[in-house]
Amino acid sequence: MTTQAPLKASPLYFSPISPSHNVAPGKEGYGRYMLTIPWSRTSGWGQAKISPRADLSFDPLAGVLQYATTCFEGMKCYKDEAGDLRLFRPNLNFDRLKRSGARLGLPAEWDNAELLDLFSKLLYLETDLVPQADGQNLYIRPTLLETSESFGIKEDAFASEALLYVVTSVNLGAGLYASAEGKGLRLDACSEFIRAWPGGTGSYKLGANYGTVSVAKKPGFAMSLWLHGAEDFVSEAGAMNIWIIKEAKDGVLEFVTMSLDNGIVLPGVTRASIIQLLEDHASGKAEFPLPGMPKNIRVVQRDIPMAEIVEGTKDGSLKGMFGCGTGVVVVQVAEIQYKNELYQIPANPAIKLLRDTMTAVQRGAIAHEDWSYVIPAWEAGSAQEHDVDGQKVVA
Numbered sequence: 068m069t070t071q072a073p074l075k076a077s078p079l080y081f082s083p084i085s086p087s088h089n090v091a092p093g094k095e096g097y098g099r100y101m102l103t104i105p106w107s108r109t110s111g112w113g114q115a116k117i118s119p120r121a122d123l124s125f126d127p128l129a130g131v132l133q134y135a136t137t138c139f140e141g142m143k144c145y146k147d148e149a150g151d152l153r154l155f156r157p158n159l160n161f162d163r164l165k166r167s168g169a170r171l172g173l174p175a176e177w178d179n180a181e182l183l184d185l186f187s188k189l190l191y192l193e194t195d196l197v198p199q200a201d202g203q204n205l206y207i208r209p210t211l212l213e214t215s216e217s218f219g220i221k222e223d224a225f226a227s228e229a230l231l232y233v234v235t236s237v238n239l240g241a242g243l244y245a246s247a248e249g250k251g252l253r254l255d256a257c258s259e260f261i262r263a264w265p266g267g268t269g270s271y272k273l274g275a276n277y278g279t280v281s282v283a284k285k286p287g288f289a290m291s292l293w294l295h296g297a298e299d300f301v302s303e304a305g306a307m308n309i310w311i312i313k314e315a316k317d318g319v320l321e322f323v324t325m326s327l328d329n330g331i332v333l334p335g336v337t338r339a340s341i342i343q344l345l346e347d348h349a350s351g352k353a354e355f356p357l358p359g360m361p362k363n364i365r366v367v368q369r370d371i372p373m374a375e376i377v378e379g380t381k382d383g384s385l386k387g388m389f390g391c392g393t394g395v396v397v398v399q400v401a402e403i404q405y406k407n408e409l410y411q412i413p414a415n416p417a418i419k420l421l422r423d424t425m426t427a428v429q430r431g432a433i434a435h436e437d438w439s440y441v442i443p444a445w446e447a448g449s450a451q452e453h454d455v456d457g458q459k460v461v462a
């Protein structure tokens with residue numbers, strides 16, 4: 068039994084883009100580079116490589132193609148006022164990728180610091196591509212998948228070969244938010260297709276969770292609001308965690324989101340960050356970073372049946388609704404179609420306040436704990452990039 072090599076940031080195989088490199092039509096908004104790290108069950112993690120973004124090739128029976136053994140993360144790189152690049156709580160995404168990988172029998176062990184080092188180098192090379200304007204960013208898509216052949220009955224649950232890769236794209240998700248700005252999203256509550264159920268994979272970021280329900284999308288609606296169970300409990304919308312703002316019987320303004328207990332809901336980094344900001348504010352542990360958040364609030368994590376939302380629009384107890392996630396940050400939900408009725412959801416100023424606070428922390432305009440990570444310069448990489456014409460360099 069050989070020992071499996073751990074994931075290491077160095078030595079890094081760096082293949083700079085040639086100065087005569089032309090971007091393929093339609094791919095102008097993509098980062099020029101990709102990071103790839105192969106893994107095999109016998110030898111562990113192979114050498115990390117940063118090279119020009121290119122197609123991947125696999126055996127036609129690769130697990131990813133046959134059985135959708137693929138999972139991913141969604142992160143963003145921001146450029147602050149000083150021109151530095153920043154990531155928001157990257158270790159939470161890395162930990163979640165480990166969880167998703169383990170769920171699929173893919174490799175799920177590495178040192179986050181090594182991976183962060185590689186991310187930083189990849190992103191530093193794309194510095195010019197990262198927009199600086201508020202609300203803009205370079206979207207990052209880490210992906211982990213099974214490259215080995217997989218068919219019939221496997222001997223055991225684990226993949227024999229896998230690939231972790233990272234590609235980037237300018238401003239993914241910005242269009243969706245812009246279309247909702249001021250008026251909010253229209254959602255179609257869907258009970259025909261079920262996104263997630265107890266014991267399923269809803270709480271993991273697996274490709275299959277998205278591909279199998281994308282047919283539910285209705286024209287005229289931004290995305291589906293996923294429901295589950297006999298009582299049509301709300302789970303999520305698109306790739307966002309969902310919140311309602313509700314006036315409770317005791318007069319407290321409640322921020323209610325689904326609990327993670329039944330394994331149906333994706334444990335969002337944005338969700339967790341909003342919960343912490345609101346709970347610290349409510350308990351007096353830390354003032355909400357921007358002024359204007361009411362003091363008399365409470366965070367509640369529980370199931371929300373559609374009937375409660377419908378009633379809330381009628382008796383006035385529903386004070387707002389929003390989605391949150393890396394893509395949209397925080398976005399108001401304005402309308403829901405449910406059982407052929409259209410329900411209007413009131414706007415709430417707390418939603419914009421949450422959005423402004425999250426974007427300010429993400430861009431480093433407001434410091435909060437260690438939530439924003441500044442990417443160090445990688446002079447060696449950028450110097451080589453300018454000196455070397457298509458030559459391979461091990462850094």
Ligand SMILES: *Cc1c(COP(=O)(O)O)cnc(C)c1O
Nearest residue numbers: 306307308333335336337392393
């Ligand atoms: C990614 C995702 C979210 C949001 O998670 P963040 O970590 O906040 O980006 C929510 N729901 C689903 C289904 C997702 O895929």
